[in-house]
Amino acid sequence: MSPMDIALNAGGIIAVFFFISIFFFVIHILLCVWAYRDARKRGRSPEFALIVLVALFFFPLLGLIVYLLIRNDDGRRYGRY
Numbered sequence: 001m002s003p004m005d006i007a008l009n010a011g012g013i014i015a016v017f018f019f020i021s022i023f024f025f026v027i028h029i030l031l032c033v034w035a036y037r038d039a040r041k042r043g044r045s046p047e048f049a050l051i052v053l054v055a056l057f058f059f060p061l062l063g064l065i066v067y068l069l070i071r072n073d074d075g076r077r078y079g080r081y
Contacts, residue, residue, distance in 0.1 A: 032056045035067055042071060 035056050039049035056063040 028057075028060055031060065031064065035064070038071065039067075 032053050036049045036053040039052050040046070044052075052063075052067055056067065
């Protein structure tokens with residue numbers, strides 16, 4: 001293999017990782033926007049929704065788990081109607 005072939009292969013790998021990281025970043029931003037809108041739709045204050053947005057931006061997985069646990073579900077879980 002010539003050095004040019006190795007450089008082209010490395011560039012392709014870098015491009016794949018770049019596009020995968022862009023994809024996950026877009027998903028991350030969409031998740032933050034969804035959580036903000038969901039909090040507002042459920043009647044939470046704008047300050048609470050902003051805290052949710054910031055928490056999800058800096059701690060995506062943990063923030064999502066915590067938000068899903070604390071969001072108001074109107075008693076639809078656990079058989080309460």
